[in-house]
Amino acid sequence: MRDTQPIGKRDEMKQSMCIVGCGGYARIVLDDIYDMTDEFDFYFASRDIDKARQYSEDYGGAGYFGDYEEAAADPRVQSMYFFTPHDMHLDNVNLAARHGKHVLMEKPIARTVAEASAMVESARDGGIKLMIAENYRFLNTVDRAMEIMNAEGAENPIGDLRLIEMVVEGFSSPGEWRANLDRNGGGVFIDGGIHFVDIVVxxxxxxxxxxxxxxxxxxxxxxxxxxxxxxxxxxxxxxxxINFSRAIPVQSLRQVVKFTGSKGRISFDPRASELTIDTPDGQSTVEVQAVRRGVRGMVSEFRRSIEENREPVMSGYEGTKDLAVVLAAYESMRTGESVRLSLPER
Known part of the structure; x- marks a missing residue:
C-alpha cells in the first residue's frame, strides 16, 4: 500500500473508504463525491496499481493499493465501495467480511437471489454493514413525489395510486463484461433498469x-x-x-416517470429538478433541489449507518427485493408466462 497522508494528521471524525475497481463508472461517481473530504478519506484499489495510483492522484486520495486483499487487510481502511463486475460481488463481500470492513456494493446486489442471500448472511456473520449503492433511492424528485402522494385531503392532488409508468430510452450498447450474460447476470435490465424497479418497490x-x-x-x-x-x-x-431500452436510435437518453392516481398525475425525469402535476383543473410545477444523481446522499447514508450502528436504508435485503423483481421479469420473458412473486426470505 502507498500511503500519501500521515497518520497523525487524519481527522478522527472522518471515515476511510476504499474505492475498489477503478473503472469508468467509478470515475463518474467520484466526480460527484470526491469533495466530501469532511466525511471521508478516500483510498483506491485496483489490480492494476498504476490505475489505482492515477485515481488517487486525480481525486486527492489518502493512499492506494495494487491488490484487493491488501486493501481489505489494511487497518486504515474502514469500508470498501466495490465497483466490480456482478459475478464478483459475493467474493467481494466475503473478503470484506473476513477483515471486518463495511461494504457499499454497486447495484445490482448479485446475479441470483441465492448469491444475494449469501452476501447478506456473510455480512451478518462478519458484523459489517452491507449497503447497496442504489442512488435512485436518494433522488429528491422521487422523495417529493412520495410526499405529495402521501399527503392528506386537499394537500394530495394525485389521490389513490392507480398506475406507475416508466419510459427509459437510450442508444448505447453495453460493452466489455456487461455484454456477457454470465458475468452480468442478464442484460440491460439488471444493470440499469433495476434503478426503476427500485422506484416501483x-x-x-x-x-x-x-x-x-x-x-x-x-x-x-x-x-x-x-x-x-x-x-x-x-x-x-x-x-x-416499465419500458426500458438501450437500443432506441435517438440522440439523447430520455427518462420519464409517471404516477397516476384517482385525482391526477405527477410526472418527472428522476434526475431533474422539477415535477409536473396534472389534474383536470390544470397543470402546476413543483421544484426540488438537484442532488447530483443522489450519490452524495447515498454515500452519506452509508456513513451514518456505520456511525449509528443500524441497517442502512438501502440494505442488502432491499437490494435482494429489487433483484427478485428483475429475475421474475427474466423468467417471464423466457417462458412467455406471467410470474407470481413472494417476498424473499430475510
Whole structure:
C-alpha cells in the first residue's frame, strides 16, 4: 500500500473508504463525491496499481493499493465501495467480511437471489454493514413525489395510486463484461433498469405478478437483452409498466416517470429538478433541489449507518427485493408466462 497522508494528521471524525475497481463508472461517481473530504478519506484499489495510483492522484486520495486483499487487510481502511463486475460481488463481500470492513456494493446486489442471500448472511456473520449503492433511492424528485402522494385531503392532488409508468430510452450498447450474460447476470435490465424497479418497490410496493416481453434484439454482441417491456400488478390493485431500452436510435437518453392516481398525475425525469402535476383543473410545477444523481446522499447514508450502528436504508435485503423483481421479469420473458412473486426470505 502507498500511503500519501500521515497518520497523525487524519481527522478522527472522518471515515476511510476504499474505492475498489477503478473503472469508468467509478470515475463518474467520484466526480460527484470526491469533495466530501469532511466525511471521508478516500483510498483506491485496483489490480492494476498504476490505475489505482492515477485515481488517487486525480481525486486527492489518502493512499492506494495494487491488490484487493491488501486493501481489505489494511487497518486504515474502514469500508470498501466495490465497483466490480456482478459475478464478483459475493467474493467481494466475503473478503470484506473476513477483515471486518463495511461494504457499499454497486447495484445490482448479485446475479441470483441465492448469491444475494449469501452476501447478506456473510455480512451478518462478519458484523459489517452491507449497503447497496442504489442512488435512485436518494433522488429528491422521487422523495417529493412520495410526499405529495402521501399527503392528506386537499394537500394530495394525485389521490389513490392507480398506475406507475416508466419510459427509459437510450442508444448505447453495453460493452466489455456487461455484454456477457454470465458475468452480468442478464442484460440491460439488471444493470440499469433495476434503478426503476427500485422506484416501483419504494413507491408502489413489492409486485405480486410480473409479465415481460423482449423486443427484437438490436446489438448482436450483447448476450443479454438490450430492451424489455415489463408489466406488474402491485399491492392494492395498482398497475405498473416499465419500458426500458438501450437500443432506441435517438440522440439523447430520455427518462420519464409517471404516477397516476384517482385525482391526477405527477410526472418527472428522476434526475431533474422539477415535477409536473396534472389534474383536470390544470397543470402546476413543483421544484426540488438537484442532488447530483443522489450519490452524495447515498454515500452519506452509508456513513451514518456505520456511525449509528443500524441497517442502512438501502440494505442488502432491499437490494435482494429489487433483484427478485428483475429475475421474475427474466423468467417471464423466457417462458412467455406471467410470474407470481413472494417476498424473499430475510
Amino acid at each position: 419504494n413507491v408502489g410496493g413489492f409486485p405480486e405478478l410480473v409479465h415481460a416481453i423482449q423486443p427484437p434484439q438490436l446489438y448482436p454482441n450483447v448476450e443479454g437483452e438490450d430492451g424489455i417491456l415489463v408489466t406488474a400488478a402491485l399491492p392494492g390493485g395498482a398497475a405498473c409498466v
